[in-house]
Amino acid sequence: MKESFPSPESENKITREKVIDSYKKFVERSIKNPDDLDLEDPEVKEANELFDKWREQEDKSAEGNEESEHRINLSKTMLYVDAGFTDPVYLDEVLKDWLVQDAQNAEKQSDNPERIETRRQIAEAAKKIRDLLAEQAQ
Numbered sequence: 307m308k309e310s311f312p313s314p315e316s317e318n319k320i321t322r323e324k325v326i327d328s329y330k331k332f333v334e335r336s337i338k339n340p341d342d343l344d345l346e347d348p349e350v351k352e353a354n355e356l357f358d359k360w361r362e363q364e365d366k367s368a369e370g371n372e373e374s375e376h377r378i379n380l381s382k383t384m385l386y387v388d389a390g391f392t393d394p395v396y397l398d399e400v401l402k403d404w405l406v407q408d409a410q411n412a413e414k415q416s417d418n419p420e421r422i423e424t425r426r427q428i429a430e431a432a433k434k435i436r437d438l439l440a441e442q443a444q
Contacts, residue, residue, distance in 0.1 A: 320360040322381060328353035330390035339393035340386045357385070373420045376412040377427065383408055386433050387438070394442050401435045 331345060332350070341437050343350045368374035380427060383404045387397065415421040 320356060320363055322360065325353075325357050325360045325385060326389045328356050328377065329386065329391070333390035333392075336441075338391055339396040340391050342397065373424060375422075376424045378407070379411065380405075380408050380424070380428055380431060384434075387431075387435060392438055392442065394439055397435050397439055401432055401439070405432050405435070 329340070332340075332353075337343060343353075343370075345351070345354075364378045364381065368378045383400060387400060405428060409425065412421060412424050412428065414425065
């Protein structure tokens with residue numbers, strides 16, 4: 307029976323969940339805005355390096371595939387939100403600047419099912435942020 311070994315490439319693959327987990331510990335310490343992270347803190351440096359490596363990995367894997375590039379951009383846009391950072395000023399910036407930019411870059415193409423799905427995901431992300439902002443306003 308042939309043994310199956312993970313390829314070195316798959317062993318080194320950084321998952322989005324791993325990056326999110328590296329930031330959750332800061333949220334648990336009551337940091338609500340990623341801009342408030344202490345860039346001199348070794349744990350923050352480590353999380354940021356992991357994020358940078360993940361971003362490079364994802365950008366490289368999406369290279370040349372326009373739809374994958376749009377979805378990776380959305381994934382990067384939402385990473386800190388998904389990690390739990392909930393500062394209203396930060397969320398507002400993500401909603402009004404970054405998601406608007408993502409939506410503009412992924413122009414409507416009603417004859418392209420992949421683009422329709424990408425835009426649906428962007429709309430879903432915007433709704434998530436609006437819901438978080440509404441919760442905080444109560």
